[in-house]
Amino acid sequence: MSTERIYLSSPDVGAEEEAAVIRAMRSGWIAPLGPEVEAFEREMAEYTGRAHAVALSSGTAALHLALLALGVGPGTVVLTSTMTFAATANAIVYTGASPVFVDCDTTGNMDPELLRQALEDQLAQGHKVSAIIPVDLLGKVADYDSIESIAALHGIPVISDAAESLGAVRGGRPAGGAGLAAAISFNGNKIMTTSGGGMLVTDDAELAQHVRYLSTQARQPVVHYEHTDIGYNYRLSNILAALGRAQLARLDEMIERRRTWRRRYRELFEQIPGTEIFGGEDGATGGSTRDNFWLTSILVDPQRAGWSARGLQEHLAALNIEARPLWKPMHLQPVFRDAVSYVTGQSEGYFNAGISLPSGSSLSDEQFDSIVRAVTEYVGSSAYVEGSGHAR
Numbered sequence: 276m277s278t279e280r281i282y283l284s285s286p287d288v289g290a291e292e293e294a295a296v297i298r299a300m301r302s303g304w305i306a307p308l309g310p311e312v313e314a315f316e317r318e319m320a321e322y323t324g325r326a327h328a329v330a331l332s333s334g335t336a337a338l339h340l341a342l343l344a345l346g347v348g349p350g351t352v353v354l355t356s357t358m359t360f361a362a363t364a365n366a367i368v369y370t371g372a373s374p375v376f377v378d379c380d381t382t383g384n385m386d387p388e389l390l391r392q393a394l395e396d397q398l399a400q401g402h403k404v405s406a407i408i409p410v411d412l413l414g415k416v417a418d419y420d421s422i423e424s425i426a427a428l429h430g431i432p433v434i435s436d437a438a439e440s441l442g443a444v445r446g447g448r449p450a451g452g453a454g455l456a457a458a459i460s461f462n463g464n465k466i467m468t469t470s471g472g473g474m475l476v477t478d479d480a481e482l483a484q485h486v487r488y489l490s491t492q493a494r495q496p497v498v499h500y501e502h503t504d505i506g507y508n509y510r511l512s513n514i515l516a517a518l519g520r521a522q523l524a525r526l527d528e529m530i531e532r533r534r535t536w537r538r539r540y541r542e543l544f545e546q547i548p549g550t551e552i553f554g555g556e557d558g559a560t561g562g563s564t565r566d567n568f569w570l571t572s573i574l575v576d577p578q579r580a581g582w583s584a585r586g587l588q589e590h591l592a593a594l595n596i597e598a599r600p601l602w603k604p605m606h607l608q609p610v611f612r613d614a615v616s617y618v619t620g621q622s623e624g625y626f627n628a629g630i631s632l633p634s635g636s637s638l639s640d641e642q643f644d645s646i647v648r649a650v651t652e653y654v655g656s657s658a659y660v661e662g663s664g665h666a667r
Contacts, residue, residue, distance in 0.1 A: 281596045281646065284464040284570060287529055287637035292521040299517035308491075309513030315520050316474070319459070322523065323441075323451035325476040327483035330511035330519075331490055334438040334460030334473035338366035340486045340509065341434050341456045341475055342406060347372050351405035352615075354393055356385045356417075356436075357604040358622040359410040363436050364605050364614075372405060376606045376616040383412040383554055383601075383625060387421035393617040394425060407433045411440030411450055412602075413631070414466070414569035415554050419453035420446065434458065438473070441466050442530045443567035444558070450567065451476045456486075464635075466569050467522035467529065469515040532636035533568035534560070536643060540571045540632065543647060547654055549580025553601070553629055572601055572631040582654060584630040590653040596646055601629035 299311050312330050320328035331337050347353060349371035355363055357376035367374040377393050380386040390407070397404050407426050409417040419435065426433045433453070438460035440450035451457040456477035461469040477483050488494075493506025511519075522529075537557060544550045553572040558565030575584040584600065591598045603626050606616035633646055 279595070279642075281633050281638070281642050282635065283597045283599060283631060283633050284635040285637045286463050286468045286470075287525075287532075287635060288468075288518070288522070291525065292518050295517040295521035296514055299514045302513075304513040307510045307512045309516070311513045311516040311520060312511055315511075315516040315523070318520060318523055319474050320476060322449070322526075323457070323459075323476045324449050325452065325457075326478045327476065327480060329475045329483055329486050329490065330516055331473045331475060331486075332509045332511060333362075333471060334436075334458045334462070335362040335366050336490070336507070336509040337456075337458035337473045337475040337486075338363065338408065338434065338436060339369050340489050340507070341458065341477075341482070342366060342370045342372070343489060344482050344485045345406055345432055345434075345455075347405040351403045352397060353406045353408060354390065354397070354404060355408040355605075356410040356412070357606045357616060357618060358383055358412055358602055358625065359436065359605060360438075360602055361605070361608065361610075362438070363408060363410055364611060367408070374605070374611065374614055375404075376604070376611070376614060376618070378604075378616075378618040378620075379412070379622045379625070380418075381555065381621070382415055382417075383622075384415060384417035385409040385422065386619070386621070387418050387425060389617055389619065390422060391425045394429065394431070396617070397615075398429065404429070404431055407431055408436050409433065409454075410436040411438075411443065413554060413572060414440050414443055414567040416440050416443050416445035416448075416450050416453070416564075418445075419448070423453065438462075439465070439569050440567055442526055443565060444562070445564045447563040455479060456482060461519055461522075466533070466567055467519070467526050469511065469519040469522070472511045472515050472519060529636035530567050531560075532638075533571075533634055536634050536638065537566070537568045537571050539643065539647075540573070543650065544573055547580070549576040549578070550574065553625070568634065570631045571634045572629050574625065574628045575630065576628065580654070584628055587650065587653055588630050591646075591649055594645075594649050596649055597633060599631050601625050601631065
């Protein structure tokens with residue numbers, strides 16, 4: 276067993292990030308807000324092709340405030356992906372609205388046709404649908420062209436949960452560029468990190484202004500503390516924004532590092548019967564549609580492979596290598612057992628058959644070779660030439 280744990284997606288920070296944090300500390304702007312926050316917002320807006328950005332304490336905060344700014348609340352429903360992390364659904368519940376879950380297609384993202392059926396059914400039942408939140412799963416942008424067309428027929432706003440997809444592109448539009456607004460996460464395991472943090476991006480100046488207002492405890496612009504609305508302590512600190520700026524400057528190179536692991540995983544599992552890389556094609560470097568390679572996951576057919584995704588996960592865990600199942604769908608979570616859902620079984624099948632493997636840009640070649648040895652040991656394959664990056 277290895278004494279050094281290999282993580283799924285560790286933060287990738289170095290000298291540039293250290294210098295940025297020291298710069299922010301020496302500036303005297305220690306408390307939340309400051310020039311690093313303002314610069315980080317400008318740079319992230321430009322990167323996502325948006326007019327405005329608001330730096331926040333988490334991607335969850337971005338979703339929560341976007342919903343509140345749209346007037347989402349009790350007595351309304353929000354349609355969202357069932358194949359996601361709990362934060363997406365939790366943000367809906369924070370507002371008092373009810374989440375309605377929609378299953379995925381073969382990419383793992385929201386199925387547009389099923390969304391259309393769910394939306395029409397909810398409206399036919401007399402429910403007020405206040406928003407739609409598709410989720411970009413594991414670094415692949417959802418089909419927003421179709422989703423936005425469906426939503427527009429009924430005048431319903433779309434908020435993109437782009438927490439996992441920063442740096443990806445679909446049809447020439449970058450992740451975060453779809454919907455009335457989009458939420459981005461900078462959690463420690465994401466493609467880039469501010470330790471903890473997030474961002475709301477939008478082209479709507481009024482929405483950005485209202486989110487900024489709510490995120491600073493809804494303070495009125497007077498000398499004393501005056502409040503006419505309930506606000507939230509959701510702003511990002513100046514120091515963390517400096518860290519984010521350094522990360523953003525390195526983002527494309529970090530994505531390329533993860534692309535290397537995806538390529539090598541493909542070469543490995545192409546030689547192993549009963550397995551495939553989850554999510555389909557990756558897209559070409561510089562192409563109009565491409566993944567950000569946040570996590571590489573595989574699907575395992577136990578009957579063809581002779582082993583299961585859970586068995587591999589347990590084997591890796593015994594060797595101190597972190598691997599996880601794909602997201603357990605929200606409609607299967609005990610906390611949402613009473614929620615309405617429109618499902619085909621696609622996401623449940625992926626949860627049962629899928630496993631995410633270490634994919635971080637901070638992985639070393641030696642660590643990756645350890646992962647390959649562990650996998651081939653478990654499946655009994657000798658199709659990989661250790662250290663070469665090529666299948667035999």
